Amino acid sequence: MAAALAWHEHATPAALAEALAGAVARTLDAAVAARGAALLVVSGGTTPVRLFQALSRKPLAWEKVTVTLADERCVAPDSERSNARLVAQHLLQNRAARAGFVPLCDDGAEPAAAAAAADRRLTGLAWPADVMLLGMGTDGHTASLFPGAEGLEAMFAERDGAAVWPVAAPGAGEPRLTLAPRLIAGARFKALHIEGADKKEALKATLARAAPPFLPVRRVLEMATGEVHIHWAPRKDSRA
Numbered sequence: 218m219a220a221a222l223a224w225h226e227h228a229t230p231a232a233l234a235e236a237l238a239g240a241v242a243r244t245l246d247a248a249v250a251a252r253g254a255a256l257l258v259v260s261g262g263t264t265p266v267r268l269f270q271a272l273s274r275k276p277l278a279w280e281k282v283t284v285t286l287a288d289e290r291c292v293a294p295d296s297e298r299s300n301a302r303l304v305a306q307h308l309l310q311n312r313a314a315r316a317g318f319v320p321l322c323d324d325g326a327e328p329a330a331a332a333a334a335a336d337r338r339l340t341g342l343a344w345p346a347d348v349m350l351l352g353m354g355t356d357g358h359t360a361s362l363f364p365g366a367e368g369l370e371a372m373f374a375e376r377d378g379a380a381v382w383p384v385a386a387p388g389a390g391e392p393r394l395t396l397a398p399r400l401i402a403g404a405r406f407k408a409l410h411i412e413g414a415d416k417k418e419a420l421k422a423t424l425a426r427a428a429p430p431f432l433p434v435r436r437v438l439e440m441a442t443g444e445v446h447i448h449w450a451p452r453k454d455s456r457a
């Protein structure tokens with residue numbers, strides 16, 4: 218394992234959200250102080266809602282922060298499955314309403330064309346990202362790096378290729394776009410946010426394997442250098 222894994226276990230999702238939001242805000246603050254701007258990359262799904270709400274209230278120079286996505290589902294912008302919509306509703310609110318947002322998907326664009334357009338937009342951002350917030354599915358995907366996705370090996374092999382890739386995978390639900398593993402793994406501060414016993418077990422199982430095949434989440438952790446913070450809490454304030 219290339220990255221050192223720092224585990225943080227919290228009693229409740231609310232405690233996790235507050236602790237991780239505090240760490241992210243301090244990191245963004247330091248980035249703005251050091252470089253005059255900060256790049257925050259977030260994931261979608263359902264888990265980050267509380268975290269986004271807590272982060273949106275943190276006092277910092279949000280007008281100097283650019284937010285973008287680790288992945289996006291190619292759906293209409295008003296779909297409940299749109300990660301851009303999730304970010305607009307829960308993160309770009311309160312104090313964080315002053316942050317800039319760079320979307321991945323263009324409405325209605327076919328995935329390959331959307332990936333090419335997103336690639337052009339994201340290439341103009343200041344990499345490495347200051348903060349990368351990742352989630353994970355129980356199948357071991359992170360961002361939209363799904364087990365069995367077409368072209369997954371090329372995405373992991375690429376060291377200076379496209380920033381954004383189109384994804385078609387059996388478990389993905391709809392066509393998606395994902396950030397390249399190298400950009401995910403190369404972020405200055407990396408956190409994996411998981412809730413529920415099932416996700417912890419799935420992560421521990423792939424980490425415990427002695428030999429490949431490894432699930433995408435483990436492959437990203439292997440590619441990462443420095444530390445990756447893993448924040449876990451039981452789901453819905455229970456011990457499940």
Ligand code: 6PG
Pocket residue numbers: 260261262263264265287288289290300351352353354358359360361
């Ligand atoms: C997405 C993601 C994805 C997500 C996990 C966890 O858009 O689907 O960015 O990688 O983090 O699927 O999703 P849940 O939080 O819904 O379990």
